Amino acid sequence: MTTPHPTETTTDLGFGLHHVLIPLPPGGEDACRAFYVDVLGFVEVPKPPALAARGGLWVRADDLELHLGVEEGFVPQRKAHPGILVREIDVLAERIIAAGHELVWDENLPGYRRFHLFDNNGNRLEFLSPSGE
Template sequence: MIAAIDHVQLAAPPGTEPELRAYYAGVLGMTEIPKPPVLAARGGCWFQAGPVQLHLGTEDGFRPSAKAHPALRVTDIEAYAERLTARGAKVTWDGNLPGHRRFYSWDPVGNRIEFLEPVS
């Protein structure tokens, strides 16, 4: 009965919202969406691109995962990688997923994000 993923939540240290906004909105091109007031009081920020939502919540003692990550499907992956690089983000290509082009990038607090596009 599961129909879709509603959102993916990532963690970040308290007080890093300005850096997260610069990366998720400024670098990735996502739109910040308002959090409900009761949740906004907890800190963090939410972003959306089309039907995809990423929620960044603050966590005391935050430590980024070495493996866990969201994977975002993109179009024109070469141009998207150039966009990230031009805005100062690190891009690391990985050719180990058959039928796809993909790379990884890291947000300002160390969360790894995978970007991929199926090969026609």
């Protein structure tokens, strides 16, 4: 079961982000665990029984929850991606490289240091951290 994420809002509706779904191919759960749990350090959280039967997995780290959902006819998301904030971007980059993954730094977003990479199923991810500029 998931827990609410506290957020500050500026609207009268109280928007917040509960999770982001990233697609994976049927049978791609182990590749997801190898990347999101073993490399990035997320923790797998139990899915409700009615949803667990669909496959996939849910992972969480700090205030971020990702739902990795099985998609028939899966096509990796090479453009669409979540932009994930991280406090220790250099530490994360070193961890990813040490695990054998490639990443590409991109300095084109003023005020942020960021890089892009692809997970074990070919989905694009962006990690960014305020640069203090």
